[in-house]
Amino acid sequence: MAKSAYEVKLSQFEGPLDLLLHLVQKNEMDIQDIQIATITAQYLEHLKHMEAQNIDVASDFLLMAATLLYLKSRTLLPVSRVEVEQDEGVDPEEELKQRLLEYQRYKEGAQKLEQFPRLFRDVFPRPPLALDEVDSAASSEVQPQIDISVYDLVRAFSAVMRLKQAPPVHRINGGGISVTLGVRLLLQQLHGQERVSFQRCFTAATTRLEVVVQFVAMLELIRLQLLSFEQHSHGGMVYMYPSERIRNGCYADIEHMLDLKEPLDD
Amino acid sequence: MINLKAAVEAVLFSCDSALSMTKLEQIFEVDQEELRRALQQLQHECQQEGRGVVLQEVAGGFQLRTRPEYAQWIMQLKRTRNMNLSRAATETLAIIAYRQPVTRAEVEALRSVDSGGIVRTLLEKDLVRVAGKKDAPGRPIIYATSTRFLEVFGLNSLEDLPSLRDFRTDELEFESEMNFEPEKGGQQ
Structure with a gap:
């Protein structure tokens, strides 16, 4: 797999949402009524832990930390009703919940896919014949165009x-x-x-x-x-x-x- | 009168790719109904007699494949290609499979991490293909799964993908009923 600076493996977590989901499940919380304060504390604790192990904390994780802190601060501040009503756009907490739910959904999808009997891992077809042996598509009939890249x-x-x-022998190439x-x-x-x-x-x-x-x-x-x-x-x-x-x-x-x-x- | 079932078996055995109904029709010059009966019989026999191979319908064709429980012995032949995928790769593949056609940015928004390298790996493994360019600013490339993807996961079509939990329904009620995942409770 391609290695790049921002693709550092952070313990077993694939990304901030993965870590967040893990924390939610560990605390046996429901995503719909997630306790931001608890989760934020544990999330930051985890980042600290990663830093202590000299792991470069990727910016995605830091961005999520900032989002969590912002959400936590919102819960601490008194909000007047007028302000709430005037607040345009999506509620950031609701948005985060949606992202988590969506991510959880695909993660489950991936787990199901993982369990499918997979070709060349669990099940095997006949190996391809040698290339020169049979020219299977040799019929000259026109077939529908398929994707070729x-x-x-x-x-x-x-x-x-x-x-x-x-070749096994060395040969001096005359150019x-x-x-x-x-x-x-x-x-x-x-x-x-x-x-x-x-x-x-x-x-x-x-x-x-x-x-x-x-x-x-x-x-x-x-x-x-x-x-x-x-x-x-x-x-x-x-x-x-x-x-x-x-x-x-x-x-x-x-x-x-x-x-x-x-x-x-x- | 040939034994169509046996003949179909022989042809499927000799072929290294899945054969479509149309192709089988061309080979045997009998109508699809008859072929379907022969295929069903063959499928049934493979199941009943505990054979090492099964007849599977994949990517719109038919193919003889070994049973999953014998994988460890086939591995001894050491001539098989590696189809292992990392957790991140499987996750990315699942998103592309369910959301296709999808751009890399959309995948990354869902996963919350950069996914360029993984998408490239999936392209190289031929599980994902470039499906064109999105009619949006920057004309980003859109990705979809390939026929190879169906073959590898033993799916006849994309409709065979297991359905995802629909979180838009009342999650609270739903959650209690959907307590089917053993790993959820056991995760520490």
């Missing part, structure tokens, strides 16, 4: 990277790895094709470095709309669709669009 492309890329493990090479490798696979599966695009690549360069080339071609991609089922194959320019081998055009230093067909 850059995450799907990244996932497909990592799958190819897993297959192309680093010459360039985007041009990547484009060249990619075009070999795409030339004359209507569509090619993402995995198959990388058959010509022999090293991981070539796969990387080819992926960069692929992204570049996508950016220039020389190549598009589709996925027909969730988590399924990603297919690359070369544009007419690629299919017809208009390499001069592509060289120009990519601003390549070397010619593509040598």
Whole structure:
């Protein structure tokens, strides 16, 4: 999980509302008639305890402390009826109660979700078949567009990277790895094709470095709309669709669009 | 005449993803009613005969899955992906699931803590997806749960999510009746 300065774990509490809810439950109070004075005292006590342990008290916790102190001060001050009636907007105490109730609701929801039999924790399906084995979505019928994001492309890329493990031998590279090479490798696979599966695009690549360069080339071609991609089922194959320019081998055009230093067909 | 139930079982066994009714219909070229009967029979058999796998309806499809009680042995194979979620992640996921489509700011307002890192983790685990941008100042990204989420939690659709307590009803009366949580009393 991403670590950031403000995401410090404060004992077992996820946030000020979590701590507050814990205190309310510990005191066997009802959220609807929460005793602000008691809760505030215990809340501040807890913050002190955290400071004593040299835990940086996050600003969210301090903000809640301020809110609680404000609510407590309100209960101590005599309030005239006129003032109450004139008081516009939401009662802050009522607002806090609503937030607590709402938070409690989702916390319970999370607990229920936690108990559901979970895939890859409690229940297991068959593991996926090797990527080259079956091309399950190979039928060319048009299926409804499903959500596909850059995450799907990244996932497909990592799958190819897993297959192309680093070779066991050391090799001195004579250089010459360039985007041009990547484009060249990619075009070999795409030339004359209507569509090619993402995995198959990388058959010509022999090293991981070539796969990387080819992926960069692929992204570049996508950016220039020389190549598009589709996925027909969730988590399924990603297919690359070369544009007419690629299919017809208009390499001069592509060289120009990519601003390549070397010619593509040598 | 093929044994449709056995044939369906074979197909489901060989497939690594849930198969929709439409897909099964294409494969067997029989009508849905007949397929449904075969599926029900299969489901019933898995239940009755105490098999290691059950037929489950997830994310609008059918899939053979192992029984939860055998998880510890499957773990021995050590080839499974980790689907553990921290408490904070489960909480955030629950909020997104129940409130979707929802912005990060809305999630954070409910949890009272920064949730950016957790939302990112959920995105990476493919449990949550970007559902677009809200038509509000700053056009914030809105999040929703993915099909993967349904698969992972074994839900057929979002309607299968357990209902949340409705706190807007008279809480006092309600509370006494809703004394179903054992951990509430035991919490120190």
